[in-house]
Amino acid sequence: MPGVAYFAITEDPEHRPNRNLTGFWAADREEVDSIAQLVRESGGTVTAGPKLFPISPTYYAVYFEDPCGNAYEIVHRLN
Template identity: 45%
Template sequence: MTRLYDHIDLRVPNLQEATPFYEMLLPALGFDQRVEIQGWLQFEGSDPGVTAFFGVTEDPAHVANQNCIAFWASSSVDVDQIAEVAKHAGARHMEGPMEYEPGYYAVFFEDPCGNRFEACHRVRI
């Protein structure tokens, strides 16, 4: 098995308010192909033959919790770039980017609705 997940299906209380954030963030994470699906904001990766996607839809009753979706970055420079995109997109409660321990460099942040994310570069030392 080479793939670790197929898709992320995320809820937000107001899709219209969350859309500008995700339109900036998702391409920076590698989801660079927007797909039009009614009621969804969905982006797929452009790798041929790979069907991974990140979809966001509205659930007015959604309440963010302490779950965190972490994305792997290929370098600490990539983490820094994702942090800048997240900041400009309106991320809240940013922590980092910084080295948390040897081999683990990350940034933590929340979307405007309180959903938690991380971009990290981790290597075994």
């Protein structure tokens, strides 16, 4: 058994996205910006951000979709 976390996404057989949002923590704002750039370069669609969102004063995130339309969020927030 590997000693690292495992994460998998099961797509619809017809490649139809659902309404789920999968979110991940980022180490800092630079990582959020880096992921946003990677999404753009790899054919995904940034739907919002990267920017501060009014969820909290330090909620810096990017929301995006992969080429199949699945929704994701990368967020950095200070406690």
